[in-house]
Amino acid sequence: MAETLVAPNAVERAGVLAQLEDWLRTPMLVLSFVWLALVLVELVWGESEPLEIVGTAIWIAFLIEFAVRFSLAPAKLHFLKSNWLSVLALAAPAFRLIAALRFLRFARAARGLRLVRIVGTANRGMNALRASLGRRRFGYVLALTLVVVMLGAGGMLAFEPAEAVEGGFTSYADALWWTAILLTSIGSQYWPQTDEGRLLCFLLSLYGFAVFGYITASFASFFVGRDAAARDGEVAGTEEIRALKEEIVQLRIELRGALGARL
Structure with a gap:
């Protein structure tokens, strides 16, 4: 009950x-x-x-x-x-x-x-x-990356300012550039000195490792798709593949007709 x-x-x-x-x-x-x-x-x-x-x-x-x-x-x-x-x-x-x-x-x-x-x-x-x-996956990932870069740069400026940490960030633009370079896995000569800065740097690196592969693949897929759509491109497009299939079907029909005639 x-x-x-x-x-x-x-x-x-x-x-x-x-x-x-x-x-x-x-x-x-x-x-x-x-x-x-x-x-x-x-x-x-x-x-x-x-x-x-x-x-x-x-x-x-x-x-x-x-x-x-x-x-x-x-x-x-x-x-x-x-x-x-x-x-x-x-x-x-x-x-x-x-x-x-x-x-x-x-x-x-x-x-x-x-x-x-x-x-x-x-x-x-x-x-x-x-x-x-x-469902705009690429737009969502791109916007989220922008948010992460902006917040991460603000956090690094707050944790690693030049007046408190040797070699730290002198401005938000400086921290923004460093964060963007970190996320693209290029790296930098400066590494955080505070525990909070190091942990934030680690989280940013994890995000960059997880997401930028998807962004790179999306850009590659976009450019490959444009090359495939061009008739003079090096990559075979949908029209070329469809024409090739039609030729194969036509060859099969002709082969069957030739074999039937011989028998």
Whole structure:
């Protein structure tokens, strides 16, 4: 009897959750992109009170949205496992507010929380891009790579500034160039000195290793396709292959006719 009562309730909650996510998709997309811009501005130019107020308001909206989704989720543990990175990203600003109270020395912890915030923001940006771009795979990967480069450069500038680290980055443009070179697997003469910078560099390298092969293959496929479409190209195109098939079929017919005549 209990099972017959629980199952419909779980199905109903899952349906309400799906409807809520569909209704909140556009507002959360807008807030996600605004949050991405705020985090990037903070990493590059530092904190400011107006941006801090806007960021806190957006963070509270994210907390409320996550709490409502969690309350409606039929399987709580599975929901947390599927959104563990979002949980960490939402918890980081709370610990950051505690660190700002200066009752304890949280300088090193604050740097680690900033790294968590960068990774969490990249994850939220990834989800927003996936929802907005849909099945445009190459466009999604290209846009996500741009977000990763911009966030990664901001993080490297925050962790490895020239005034604090010998040989560090003097500007955001300098960090942006270094991050782009790192993602293309070319490498650089400078390597991070701080633990947070090294970990971020490792994550950027993993992303570059995983994604740039796909981007390179997409570009190669595009140019090969253009060469195949050209009649004077070196690569056989669809029309040439179709004509070759027709010739083979015609040869088979002629061979069958010649064999039939001999018999």
